[in-house]
Amino acid sequence: MSTVDRFVKVFNLPPALIPYVDLIVTSQEMELVVGLGAQALTVAEVAEMMRVSEEEAGALLTELFRRDIVDRKAADGGAAYTVGNFYTNMDFWTGFEVGSWQRLPPQVRGAVSEWQMEEWLKLWEREMDIIRRDPDTYVRMKNRDVLLLEEALDLVGAAEAICLLPCACKTTTMPGSPIIEGSMRLGARARQTLERGQGRSLTVDEAKAHLLALDRMGLIHTGPRAWRAHDPQQEWISHGNCHPAYSFPMRAGMRLGMTKAYPRVHHVARVDWDACTHCGVCIGRCLFSAFYHDGSVESVHGQKVRQVKFDPEPCWGCGLCASACPEGVIVMEQIAG
Numbered sequence: 440m441s442t443v444d445r446f447v448k449v450f451n452l453p454p455a456l457i458p459y460v461d462l463i464v465t466s467q468e469m470e471l472v473v474g475l476g477a478q479a480l481t482v483a484e485v486a487e488m489m490r491v492s493e494e495e496a497g498a499l500l501t502e503l504f505r506r507d508i509v510d511r512k513a514a515d516g517g518a519a520y521t522v523g524n525f526y527t528n529m530d531f532w533t534g535f536e537v538g539s540w541q542r543l544p545p546q547v548r549g550a551v552s553e554w555q556m557e558e559w560l561k562l563w564e565r566e567m568d569i570i571r572r573d574p575d576t577y578v579r580m581k582n583r584d585v586l587l588l589e590e591a592l593d594l595v596g597a598a599e600a601i602c603l604l605p606c607a608c609k610t611t612t613m614p615g616s617p618i619i620e621g622s623m624r625l626g627a628r629a630r631q632t633l634e635r636g637q638g639r640s641l642t643v644d645e646a647k648a649h650l651l652a653l654d655r656m657g658l659i660h661t662g663p664r665a666w667r668a669h670d671p672q673q674e675w676i677s678h679g680n681c682h683p684a685y686s687f688p689m690r691a692g693m694r695l696g697m698t699k700a701y702p703r704v705h706h707v708a709r710v711d712w713d714a715c716t717h718c719g720v721c722i723g724r725c726l727f728s729a730f731y732h733d734g735s736v737e738s739v740h741g742q743k744v745r746q747v748k749f750d751p752e753p754c755w756g757c758g759l760c761a762s763a764c765p766e767g768v769i770v771m772e773q774i775a776g
């Protein structure tokens with residue numbers, strides 16, 4: 440078996456990427472990963488295996504750890520390194536090294552994206568089955584619920600560590616579009632990510648200001664709604680700011696016919712039509728066309744204006760319309776636990 444074949448096997452590389460493996464690792468890095476195989480080795484052991492100095496082995500491992508290609512855990516005699524897997528590495532690659540992702544031909548990117556979706560569906564099959572049976576059950580998953588802005592602010596307000604990351608869903612699906620720092624890890628996950636040298640640390644105030652900016656951009660907040668009851672120390676919390684055009688979790692839920700169950704929708708917009716001026720701001724704001732014009736006309740302050748209509752069915756309860764309505768006449772009504 441060639442070194443590339445062994446690398447593909449041990450790192451779980453999707454077949455479509457085999458001709459482009461040099462975009463992911465150098466030949467020396469590949470040799471190290473293949474040499475590690477199923478072992479957990481210290482820096483000194485890697486240095487011996489690679490016939491390099493401990494300093495050089497340490498630098499190589501630090502770089503691979505930063506890029507999610509190897510993992511590190513405490514062991515007797517110092518940290519020990521094990522091989523990661525491409526599925527985890529992919530978020531780093533498409534988020535931080537998007538230039539090499541963009542160099543892939545579109546059909547290869549499409550095949551890898553599809554592979555990623557299939558891997559995701561396998562990885563979370565059990566949790567998605569639980570949610571299918573009861574959409575309101577607590578399960579520990581990223582992007583579990585659609586959050587209103589105030590819920591998202593409350594979540595980050597209690598975090599003792601916050602790490603901000605590029606939205607890998609967007610860079611994966613829409614390479615070449617502007618990168619958005621739309622993903623946050625909190626608590627222990629934030630510390631682990633920062634320890635790798637990824638992302639940037641935010642204070643609570645900075646995180647709240649960033650959330651408000653993402654809200655103004657029209658992104659939907661997702662995260663665990665029941666975190667106080669189930670993860671008050673925020674040991675395992677990721678928070679995303681999503682768009683249905685590229686959000687991986689939204690697309691996964693829809694693909695499984697679990698729209699509004701995952702991510703779980705808890706609210707629906709309700710409008711005080713007597714106070715509505717039919718300005719149409721909510722139409723531009725809603726990503727699901729729940730607000731719309733149908734050609735009807737309404738009289739507002741003696742002026743004929745196009746009437747704004749609302750269909751609750753496509754509403755995802757994100758609250759983006761409510762936070763933007765200049766008259767403040769949209770409230771979010773809770774419809775699920």
Ligand code: SF4
Nearest residue numbers: 715717718719721764
């Ligand atoms: S943004 Fe508010 S006031 Fe304007 S049309 Fe929508 S509900 Fe009415």
Ligand code: SF4
Nearest residue numbers: 725754755757758760
């Ligand atoms: S109508 Fe529903 S989905 Fe659309 S912006 Fe308002 S809350 Fe979000």
